[in-house]
Amino acid sequence: MPNKLAAIDWRDASVAVAVMALGLTGVVLASRYSLGEMRNIGPGAFPMIVSVLILLAGGLIAIESVVMRREEGDDLSAEPVPYRVLLFVTAGLLAFALLTPVAGAVPGILACILLAAMADGSLRLWQVAVLAALVAGFCALVFVVLLKLPMTLVTW
Amino acid sequence: MDNIALGLSVMLNLSTLGYCVLGVTVGMFIGVLPGLGPLATVGMLLPLTFYVPQTDAIVMLAGIYYGSMYGGSTAAILLNLPGTAGAAVTCLDGNPLAKSGRAGVALFTATLSSFFGGIFGLIVVASFTPLLASVALSFGSPEYASLIVLGLLAAAMVGNASKGKSLAMALFGLLLAMVGTDPNSGVDRMTFGLLSLADGVNLVVVTTGLFGIAEVLANVGRIGARDAQVARIRMRDMLPTAREARGAIFPALRGSSIGAILGILPGTGAALATFVAYAVEKRTSKTPDRFGKGALEGIVAPESANNSAAQTAFVPTLSLGIPGDAIVAIMLGALIIHGIVPGPQLIRDHPDLFWGLIVSFLIGNVVLLFLNLPLIGLWVRILRIPYAALYPAILVFICVGVFSIRSSVFDVAVATVFGLGGYVMRRHGFPTAPLLLGLVLGPLLEQNFRRSLMLSRGDLMTFVERPISGAILALTLLIIIFLLGSELRRRRPRGQLRKEGQR
Numbered sequence: 312m313p314n315k316l317a318a319i320d321w322r323d324a325s326v327a328v329a330v331m332a333l334g335l336t337g338v339v340l341a342s343r344y345s346l347g348e349m350r351n352i353g354p355g356a357f358p359m360i361v362s363v364l365i366l367l368a369g370g371l372i373a374i375e376s377v378v379m380r381r382e383e384g385d386d387l388s389a390e391p392v393p394y395r396v397l398l399f400v401t402a403g404l405l406a407f408a409l410l411t412p413v414a415g416a417v418p419g420i421l422a423c424i425l426l427a428a429m430a431d432g433s434l435r436l437w438q439v440a441v442l443a444a445l446v447a448g449f450c451a452l453v454f455v456v457l458l459k460l461p462m463t464l465v466t467w
Numbered sequence: 468m469d470n471i472a473l474g475l476s477v478m479l480n481l482s483t484l485g486y487c488v489l490g491v492t493v494g495m496f497i498g499v500l501p502g503l504g505p506l507a508t509v510g511m512l513l514p515l516t517f518y519v520p521q522t523d524a525i526v527m528l529a530g531i532y533y534g535s536m537y538g539g540s541t542a543a544i545l546l547n548l549p550g551t552a553g554a555a556v557t558c559l560d561g562n563p564l565a566k567s568g569r570a571g572v573a574l575f576t577a578t579l580s581s582f583f584g585g586i587f588g589l590i591v592v593a594s595f596t597p598l599l600a601s602v603a604l605s606f607g608s609p610e611y612a613s614l615i616v617l618g619l620l621a622a623a624m625v626g627n628a629s630k631g632k633s634l635a636m637a638l639f640g641l642l643l644a645m646v647g648t649d650p651n652s653g654v655d656r657m658t659f660g661l662l663s664l665a666d667g668v669n670l671v672v673v674t675t676g677l678f679g680i681a682e683v684l685a686n687v688g689r690i691g692a693r694d695a696q697v698a699r700i701r702m703r704d705m706l707p708t709a710r711e712a713r714g715a716i717f718p719a720l721r722g723s724s725i726g727a728i729l730g731i732l733p734g735t736g737a738a739l740a741t742f743v744a745y746a747v748e749k750r751t752s753k754t755p756d757r758f759g760k761g762a763l764e765g766i767v768a769p770e771s772a773n774n775s776a777a778q779t780a781f782v783p784t785l786s787l788g789i790p791g792d793a794i795v796a797i798m799l800g801a802l803i804i805h806g807i808v809p810g811p812q813l814i815r816d817h818p819d820l821f822w823g824l825i826v827s828f829l830i831g832n833v834v835l836l837f838l839n840l841p842l843i844g845l846w847v848r849i850l851r852i853p854y855a856a857l858y859p860a861i862l863v864f865i866c867v868g869v870f871s872i873r874s875s876v877f878d879v880a881v882a883t884v885f886g887l888g889g890y891v892m893r894r895h896g897f898p899t900a901p902l903l904l905g906l907v908l909g910p911l912l913e914q915n916f917r918r919s920l921m922l923s924r925g926d927l928m929t930f931v932e933r934p935i936s937g938a939i940l941a942l943t944l945l946i947i948i949f950l951l952g953s954e955l956r957r958r959r960p961r962g963q964l965r966k967e968g969q970r
Contacts, residue, residue: 326895330635337642340657349925354649357913365638371631396687404883407866408876420863427859431687434855446860450867460871
């Protein structure tokens with residue numbers, strides 16, 4: 312008889328634990344608000360119901376991880392974690408968030424493109440510069456000049 | 468007839484017409500480009516529509532949705548790379564056709580099938596929505612609560628992913644919807660004392676994060692340099708033979724019908740319709756072994772199905788206020804932002820919006836037909852834009868879109884968190900669309916649930932005892948039992964389909 316434990320998908324099992332932890336967090340958070348009574352339920356009641364259901368969904372995932380062996384298809388999980396991509400894309404987004412209030416949208420956009428482009432790294436520096444200029448110009452023209460979004464292009 | 472005239476009068480407005488053409492063109496563009504889907508685009512452009520009249524905004528956003536269904540097949544056929552999720556099945560037979568030198572025929576067939584499906588869906592929307600809305604006018608809170616539960620469960624249960632994971636995501640969306648000030652008691656819920664969260668988690672922020680940023684994270688380095696060896700396609704290479712054209716009529720009808728039904732069902736979208744349509748077509752075919760090797764029906768059925776579904780997804784949205792899928796859910800959010808209460812009274816109170824939208828579907832589909840056939844060379848050239856140059860621009864548009872909601876960089880940071888979170892979830896096989904539906908439907912569900920209990924003085928049986936509500940819940944139960952029961956039987960054919968796609 313083959314080892315029964317080998318049939319359990321451990322990745323899914325750990326995911327089930329994470330989902331249950333989310334449900335538990337929800338229960339704790341919801342319990343800080345009044346549950347009310349049946350004819351007039353309070354602000355805590357609905358989040359409480361949902362959180363308990365999340366706990367149950369976690370249980371369902373746990374059952375699935377034991378009962379069913381899922382064939383791995385075209386999903387991402389088989390690939391190594393792309394730390395470089397995660398790092399530079401996040402950096403680009405945060406650079407926009409940090410620079411825009413201080414220096415204006417154009418420096419934010421330029422920094423975002425510059426950092427984000429390094430995630431892939433296949434463009435040459437001059438190509439990145441052209442891309443950054445094009446995107447910044449497009450945003451300034453369409454969003455600020457044409458659509459008149461409330462956005463400062465450059466803070467002097 | 469009066470209604471069509473009303474719709475025409477709305478659409479003859481130059482600005483509305485302009486937004487319709489703009490919408491379908493943008494939709495076509497992002498549909499052609501792999502790695503940028505309609506969900507992220509609609510989410511990104513939603514803040515911009517705050518500055519546009521309501522009808523124009525909806526017409527444009529809808530155009531992006533069904534326009535992307537046309538565009539999605541181009542990359543699928545030429546590069547074996549689906550431009551949108553709804554075109555994944557088109558790869559199976561479209562790409563073999565292209566490899567055997569009949570790319571023009573495949574593209575022509577895909578466009579005409581899309582057009583057929585679109586018009587079919589449009590007729591269903593125009594005839595079915597007012598009917599359903601007049602029935603739904605008698606619905607009370609319990610009926611709505613039950614309907615929303617049906618929609619959420621259908622979204623979670625139908626589909627490829629694990630049922631438990633999909634369910635967890637829909638519930639997580641509901642929980643996220645609770646963040647912010649509770650409208651009944653004024654209590655700030657789960658804001659962790661952050662003032663920026665008092666208004667709740669913004670729909671645009673979640674959408675652009677989960678679908679825009681997460682998509683970029685998943686695709687950088689994966690969508691490599693494409694072999695742009697696409698031969699020039701001339702108009703006269705595009706016509707299929709008379710026999711092929713005759714053979715396409717029934718697959719188109721079957722595909723459109725399947726798409727129409729799955730589109731109307733709340734929570735299920737165009738991508739699912741293509742899978743079902745393809746499977747049905749293969750099963751009914753006399754020569755099933757041709758499928759996967761360049762069978763024209765293998766393009767006709769899914770392409771008519773996804774366009775039909777993209778139209779009929781508006782039926783539950785405009786008649787009941789319950790979105791047909793995640794993309795329409797965002798448009799529902801747009802309606803609410805513009806101060807329109809979605810629900811059965813929408814057609815009665817805003818006939819110009821509804822019939823204008825219907826006529827815009829018609830115009831949009833015709834425009835798409837002309838955008839596709841004579842201009843195919845242009846779209847082929849757009850396919851050559853490398854993803855490395857595309858994704859930084861996508862990220863900037865996301866930043867600008869999110870920032871422009873209320874000039875808040877906090878929102879940009881939250882979108883980033885959702886992007887990273889969404890990527891992690893996808894790595895672990897969690898589908899993200901149910902979360903979005905949960906987020907949109909959460910407040911509606913809570914309000915109707917609360918009101919039902921108030922009206923019934925705390926009696927939970929009200930949901931079962933009221934005939935319509937009870938029937939909806941019974942249907943929900945049936946769907947759950949049916950889907951759980953067929954889970955094991957369904958697993959094998961799906962796996963096969965996927966393997967064929969990889970070949």
